[in-house]
Amino acid sequence: MGRELTHDEIRELLGAYALDAIPQDEREATARHLAECEECRAEASAHREAVAHLIAEGRQPDTGLWDRLSAALEAPPPTLRLGPVSDTVRRGRTALLTGAAVVIAAAGMVAFFTLKVSDQNRRIEEMANAVEDRTILRAAYTAMTDPAAEQLPLLSPDRSMVVYLVLLPDGHGYLMAGKLRTLPRGRLYQMWALLDDSPVSAALLGRRPDVSPFWVHRPVAGFAITDESAPGARTPSGKPVVIGYLPDADR
Amino acid sequence: MDELRSASDSALVVAIARYRQEALAEAYRRHAGTVFSLSLRVTGDRVLAQDVVQDIFLHLWNEPERFDSQRGSLRAYLLAHTHGRSVDMLRAEVSRRRREERHAQQTPSFTEDVEGQVWEAALAGHVHQALSALSHDEREAIRLAYFGGHTYREVAALLDEPEGTIKSRIRSGLRRLRDALSEAGIGAWAES
Numbered sequence: 001m002g003r004e005l006t007h008d009e010i011r012e013l014l015g016a017y018a019l020d021a022i023p024q025d026e027r028e029a030t031a032r033h034l035a036e037c038e039e040c041r042a043e044a045s046a047h048r049e050a051v052a053h054l055i056a057e058g059r060q061p062d063t064g065l066w067d068r069l070s071a072a073l074e075a076p077p078p079t080l081r082l083g084p085v086s087d088t089v090r091r092g093r094t095a096l097l098t099g100a101a102v103v104i105a106a107a108g109m110v111a112f113f114t115l116k117v118s119d120q121n122r123r124i125e126e127m128a129n130a131v132e133d134r135t136i137l138r139a140a141y142t143a144m145t146d147p148a149a150e151q152l153p154l155l156s157p158d159r160s161m162v163v164y165l166v167l168l169p170d171g172h173g174y175l176m177a178g179k180l181r182t183l184p185r186g187r188l189y190q191m192w193a194l195l196d197d198s199p200v201s202a203a204l205l206g207r208r209p210d211v212s213p214f215w216v217h218r219p220v221a222g223f224a225i226t227d228e229s230a231p232g233a234r235t236p237s238g239k240p241v242v243i244g245y246l247p248d249a250d251r
Numbered sequence: 252m253d254e255l256r257s258a259s260d261s262a263l264v265v266a267i268a269r270y271r272q273e274a275l276a277e278a279y280r281r282h283a284g285t286v287f288s289l290s291l292r293v294t295g296d297r298v299l300a301q302d303v304v305q306d307i308f309l310h311l312w313n314e315p316e317r318f319d320s321q322r323g324s325l326r327a328y329l330l331a332h333t334h335g336r337s338v339d340m341l342r343a344e345v346s347r348r349r350r351e352e353r354h355a356q357q358t359p360s361f362t363e364d365v366e367g368q369v370w371e372a373a374l375a376g377h378v379h380q381a382l383s384a385l386s387h388d389e390r391e392a393i394r395l396a397y398f399g400g401h402t403y404r405e406v407a408a409l410l411d412e413p414e415g416t417i418k419s420r421i422r423s424g425l426r427r428l429r430d431a432l433s434e435a436g437i438g439a440w441a442e443s
Contacts, residue, residue, distance in 0.1 A: 015422030021396035050429040052327040
């Protein structure tokens with residue numbers, strides 16, 4: 001690895017960088033700088049946008065190329081089916097899961113919504129990959145056995161339905177919402193963190209939610225899930241499908 | 252499928268992240284020609300260019316999260332990767348030998364003047380006027396670097412100019428190009 005370049009040296013390289021016209025060592029140094037410098041990152045992006053217009057679209061690849069490409073695509077991960085979940089007892093509380101089968105939806109049905117809209121695409125892919133390799137399941141089970149975690153039932157207004165979530169001290173948590181009925185196309189479940197009774201979106205759960213990770217900035221008073229129009233809402237549009245409040249002094 | 256035809260590029264990438272193959276097909280329909288044109292121009296080899304097209308769209312399928320709509324258009328993202336991949340291939344030993352064989356078979360020899368004419372013909376029509384805002388030196392530096400696959404150091408050697416001069420010409424040329432395109436109402440800047 002060569003010497004680090006100064007900000008001014010990097011700026012001089014940005015045009016060549018956008019054209020892939022710099023040596024490897026300088027390319028790496030520039031990439032490191034761009035990861036931290038918004039000004040240079042913006043200039044490099046602007047150069048690339050300009051360069052993108054230098055290409056005429058008159059040439060086309062062979063018509064069979066798409067067929068070869070589509071044949072090489074990986075299929076969506078299969079639906080995972082697990083055996084019954086055994087009861088767990090922690091800190092004197094009663095078990096939350098009672099023999100219900102936990103089904104993990106295909107990665108394409110898992111959505112993760114954060115307060116930073118610009119992270120949404122990356123989060124969706126992180127979620128899809130996590131489901132594919134069962135990381136979410138493992139993490140959820142680990143969280144449930146963490147003595148520092150809080151477990152909260154979310155109940156429907158008539159108390160006929162209950163889903164559970166587990167919340168860790170750092171704000172990460174997992175929602176087990178497999179009992180929620182599948183919504184029609186164009187609708188989705190959205191989870192809200194209740195902060196001083198003001199709801200803030202915590203996760204988009206899709207039409208057929210199951211085990212969903214989320215993160216909230218604590219303290220939080222409780223959680224609610226509503227039925228919304230896709231792609232989600234800024235504020236809840238109706239009454240919660242299920243809701244629950246933390247009993248401790250998180251409020 | 253109709254929804255995808257009218258969807259934005261960003262929405263397509265989100266759909267690709269959800270394993271919707273038809274979304275990738277739509278992205279391919281929109282951008283494969285441009286990707287192929289650039290790769291063909293850089294590599295000079297149709298087979299290699301098609302390999303690059305396949306690599307680029309497989310990359311989009313496997314790692315859609317790497318595209319950040321906040322940082323630029325999908326077209327610019329795909330073409331940046333296309334150019335990088337194509338230049339890598341161009342600099343590989345096999346590609347260099349093929350190019351040398353091809354050049355040796357041409358009569359007369361492939362002069363810079365002819366290469367310049369080919370470049371002009373490859374440009375999108377609306378870009379010609381924007382490029383007229385650049386100086387000859389700026390256009391030449393950009394052409395050699397982008398379409399010739401040369402580093403700025405190699406361009407400096409080819410033009411017998413200091414490396415700092417070439418870096419400055421490329422940077423100032425791209426700035427002028429961006430400003431000219433923006434004035435002409437072309438590109439993402441025209442929408443802001």
